[in-house]
Amino acid sequence: GNSVTQMEGPVTLSEEAFLTINCTYTATGYPSLFWYVQYPGEGLQLLLKATKADDKGSNKGFEATYRKETTSFHLEKGSVQVSDSAVYFCALDYNTDKLIFGTGTRLQVFP
Amino acid sequence: DTAVSQTPKYLVTQMGNDKSIKCEQNLGHDTMYWYKQDSKKFLKIMFSYNNKELIINETVPNRFSPKSPDKAHLNLHINSLELGDSAVYFCASSHTTGTGNQPQHFGDGTRLSIL
Numbered sequence: 001g002n003s004v005t006q007m008e009g010p011v012t013l014s015e016e017a018f019l020t021i022n023c024t025y026t027a028t029g030y031p032s033l034f035w036y037v038q039y040p041g042e043g044l045q046l047l048l049k050a051t052k053a054d055d056k057g058s059n060k061g062f063e064a065t066y067r068k069e070t071t072s073f074h075l076e077k078g079s080v081q082v083s084d085s086a087v088y089f090c091a092l093d094y095n096t097d098k099l100i101f102g103t104g105t106r107l108q109v110f111p
Numbered sequence: 112d113t114a115v116s117q118t119p120k121y122l123v124t125q126m127g128n129d130k131s132i133k134c135e136q137n138l139g140h141d142t143m144y145w146y147k148q149d150s151k152k153f154l155k156i157m158f159s160y161n162n163k164e165l166i167i168n169e170t171v172p173n174r175f176s177p178k179s180p181d182k183a184h185l186n187l188h189i190n191s192l193e194l195g196d197s198a199v200y201f202c203a204s205s206h207t208t209g210t211g212n213q214p215q216h217f218g219d220g221t222r223l224s225i226l
Contacts, residue, residue, distance in 0.1 A: 032212040034214065036217075038152075041219075042219055042220075043115070043201055043203075043217035043218050043219045043220050044154075044201070044203075044215075044217040045217070046214040046215075046216075049212070049214060051212040087152055089154065093212070096167075097142055097159070097161075097166075097205060097207050097208070097213065098156055098159065098167055099156065099215060101153075101154040101155075103151070103152070103153055104152040104153070104154070106152075
């Protein structure tokens with residue numbers, strides 16, 4: 001079946017460091033791919049998405065490229081801030097309007 | 112201008128009780144969802160409704176009964192609460208396109224604690 005695998009956290013970084021959170025997926029065909037972010041005590045918010053191969057989603061300095069050949073959608077940011085501390089979820093939707101989430105990766109950024 | 116609002120935000124109750132969580136969205140979406148997030152932050156879909164019709168019903172005990180009086184509301188009633196029901200429950204909504212490329216908008220969650 002369809003599934004999403006994310007790197008285990010927590011990821012601990014100093015401010016202005018480079019961030020990568022790995023995400024790979026298993027799906028037949030071409031699902032839409034998403035990154036959601038959950039700040040403490042809040043619900044999930046869409047961070048970015050890509051709906052076809054080679055698409056790059058970007059928002060708030062975060063980027064992720066839909067790589068069909070490696071079935072990956074890694075999240076990157078060039079310079080993280082303390083305010084980026086949150087839990088990040090990779091997710092896919094394969095034409096069903098039903099999101100399948102990864103297990104989430106906690107990011108902690110220290111000044 | 113809360114887009115997806117859930118009430119209550121916190122719910123503490125005894126095992127065996129019956130409780131409800133309400134959800135409303137003002138985004139004009141036609142599909143609404145309930146998710147359960149466990150203590151390890153793992154998120155799993157429970158139900159989805161499209162225009163008041165049940166679309167997704169994952170393997171959820173029948174103690175959980177969703178009700179959608181109209182497409183802007185999706186409530187969750189839970190009978191005979193058990194310790195394992197302790198979790199954060201999220202409501203979400205989206206437009207339905209059948210292509211799976213529409214983002215979902217989430218409420219802030221209801222933290223349910225069973226004593």
